Amino acid sequence: MxxxxxxxxxxxxxxxxxxxxxxxxxxxxxxxxxxxxxxxxxxxxxxxxxxxxxxxxxxxxxxxxxxxxxxxxxxxxxxxxxxxxxxxxxxxxxxxxxxxxxxxxxxxxxxxxxPFDARCLSWKIEVAGRASSVSIWSVAGRLRDVRMIGKPAHLKALSSRPVKETDLVHRDGMWLLHVAVDVPEAPRREPVNGFLGVDMGIVNLATTSDGVRMSGTCLNRYRKRQQRLRGRLMTRRTASARRLLKRRRRKEQRFAADLNHRISKRIVAEAERTGRGIAVEELTGIRERVRLRKPQRVVMHSWAFAQLGRFLAYKAERAGVVLLRVDPAHTSQRCSGCGEIDKKNRRSQALYVCARCCFVGHADHNAARNIAARGVACWGEVMRPHAAPTPSASRGGSGKPGGVPEF
Structure with a gap:
C-alpha cells in the first residue's frame, strides 16, 4: 500500500x-x-x-x-x-x-x-550526524543540500521505503514535499468477533455499535464561531482584515481534519483490540439526494463525512482490519431488536422507540447496531461468492443487505 x-x-x-x-x-x-x-x-x-x-x-x-x-x-x-x-x-x-x-x-x-519523480530528487536522511536534506531540480539548476525537517516516522519511511511520486507544494509561505511511499501491507485479520458498526452524523460525528458517541457539538460550535468571525472581517474591507482572513483561511479545515483523525484512530484501535471488522454506511451522493432548507445547507455541505471515511479506510488497511461499506437504506428507521421498519419509531434526533417490541434507545446507537448487523451479512456473502444475494439484500430492505467490501 x-x-x-x-x-x-x-x-x-x-x-x-x-x-x-x-x-x-x-x-x-x-x-x-x-x-x-x-x-x-x-x-x-x-x-x-x-x-x-x-x-x-x-x-x-x-x-x-x-x-x-x-x-x-x-x-x-x-x-x-x-x-x-x-x-x-x-x-x-x-x-x-x-x-x-x-x-x-x-x-x-x-x-x-x-509532481516530480526519483530522477528529479535525491534524499539525504540524517547521514553522519548531518541534518536531513534533499537535492531537487529547478530551472536555475540543481539545488543541493536543501534543508528538510519532518516527523521522525516520516523521515524513517523515506530512508527505508521505496519512494514514488513527490509533489512540490508552496502553501502559506511554506515549502512542502508530499511524498508517496510504498509500505508493506499488514496481514488482514479475519473479523472473528463480528463487526463494529459506525453511524456517521452531524450532531454526533460517529457513533459505534458499542454505544460510544463522538459528539460534534464542539466542531459545530467552532464552525459557527468561525463563520461569524469571517462575516465581521469581510464587512470591514480593510487591508488588516484581508490579511487576517488570509491567515485564518485553513484554520477551520485543520481543526476538522484533526478531529476526524482522532475519531478514526480511536475506532480502528477498538476494532483491532476486539478482533472485529468495521462497517460504515455508503453515503455517496447524499448531498444530491437530500433536500434541505437554506440554513441547513451550510451544515450539510461542511459535514466532512467523506474525509472521516477516508481516514478510517487507510488506518484500517494499515492495521489489517477489514472495512466494509454497507447499504444505508433504513438504518435509522429499522429497529435493531425486532427488525421493524417505521420512520415514526424515530421520535427525535436522539430518541428511538420501537412501537412493536418497545425497544428504547439512542437513535444513532440503534443505527450503528443495524450497520454492524449488515456488515456481518455482507461479510458472509463475500466469503461465499458462489451464493447469490437475496432479493431483499440487493434492494437494501430489512433482509440481509449487501455491501461494498474494502480490504
Whole structure:
C-alpha cells in the first residue's frame, strides 16, 4: 500500500526564489499545453508527448523529466474532468454550468503543486550526524543540500521505503514535499468477533455499535464561531482584515481534519483490540439526494463525512482490519431488536422507540447496531461468492443487505 508522507523544506532565500521560478515555469507550461489540448482535442498522453514535447522544452526551458511530468499532470487533469462530466457532476449535457466547463481549457495557478519523480530528487536522511536534506531540480539548476525537517516516522519511511511520486507544494509561505511511499501491507485479520458498526452524523460525528458517541457539538460550535468571525472581517474591507482572513483561511479545515483523525484512530484501535471488522454506511451522493432548507445547507455541505471515511479506510488497511461499506437504506428507521421498519419509531434526533417490541434507545446507537448487523451479512456473502444475494439484500430492505467490501 502507499503512504503519504509530508516533509517541510527550509530553503535559503536564493533556493526559495529558484523553487518559486520552477513552479511558475512548470505551471505556465501546463496552462499552455492545456490550451493546445483543448483546441486540438488531443487528450492521450502518447499523442500529446509526441507532438508537444520538443516545443515545451524549447519554449519554457524545462529539462527532459520535468517536461514529462508536466505532460502527465495536464493529461491527468483532463482525465479527471472527463470522468466528472461523464458522471454528471457538472449537470445535464445542456446545462449552463456544463457548457461553461466544456467551453474553456483548464488553467493552472502559477504556484500550483508540481509532481516530480526519483530522477528529479535525491534524499539525504540524517547521514553522519548531518541534518536531513534533499537535492531537487529547478530551472536555475540543481539545488543541493536543501534543508528538510519532518516527523521522525516520516523521515524513517523515506530512508527505508521505496519512494514514488513527490509533489512540490508552496502553501502559506511554506515549502512542502508530499511524498508517496510504498509500505508493506499488514496481514488482514479475519473479523472473528463480528463487526463494529459506525453511524456517521452531524450532531454526533460517529457513533459505534458499542454505544460510544463522538459528539460534534464542539466542531459545530467552532464552525459557527468561525463563520461569524469571517462575516465581521469581510464587512470591514480593510487591508488588516484581508490579511487576517488570509491567515485564518485553513484554520477551520485543520481543526476538522484533526478531529476526524482522532475519531478514526480511536475506532480502528477498538476494532483491532476486539478482533472485529468495521462497517460504515455508503453515503455517496447524499448531498444530491437530500433536500434541505437554506440554513441547513451550510451544515450539510461542511459535514466532512467523506474525509472521516477516508481516514478510517487507510488506518484500517494499515492495521489489517477489514472495512466494509454497507447499504444505508433504513438504518435509522429499522429497529435493531425486532427488525421493524417505521420512520415514526424515530421520535427525535436522539430518541428511538420501537412501537412493536418497545425497544428504547439512542437513535444513532440503534443505527450503528443495524450497520454492524449488515456488515456481518455482507461479510458472509463475500466469503461465499458462489451464493447469490437475496432479493431483499440487493434492494437494501430489512433482509440481509449487501455491501461494498474494502480490504
Amino acid at each position: 502507499k503512504q503519504s508522507v509530508q516533509v517541510r523544506l527550509l530553503p535559503t532565500s536564493a533556493q526559495a526564489g529558484a523553487l518559486l521560478a520552477t513552479l511558475q515555469a512548470c505551471n505556465a507550461a501546463a496552462s499552455w499545453l492545456s490550451e493546445w489540448m483543448h483546441g486540438a482535442r488531443v487528450f492521450k498522453k502518447f499523442d500529446v508527448q509526441k507532438q508537444c514535447y520538443a516545443e515545451l522544452r524549447e519554449r519554457f526551458g524545462l529539462a527532459a523529466q520535468p517536461t514529462i511530468r508536466v505532460i502527465s499532470k495536464t493529461v491527468d487533469a483532463y482525465t479527471t474532468l472527463h470522468s466528472n462530466l461523464a458522471a454528471g457532476n457538472y449537470g445535464p449535457p445542456r446545462s449552463k454550468r456544463r457548457r461553461a466547463v466544456e467551453s474553456r481549457p483548464i488553467r493552472f495557478r502559477s504556484t500550483a503543486a508540481q
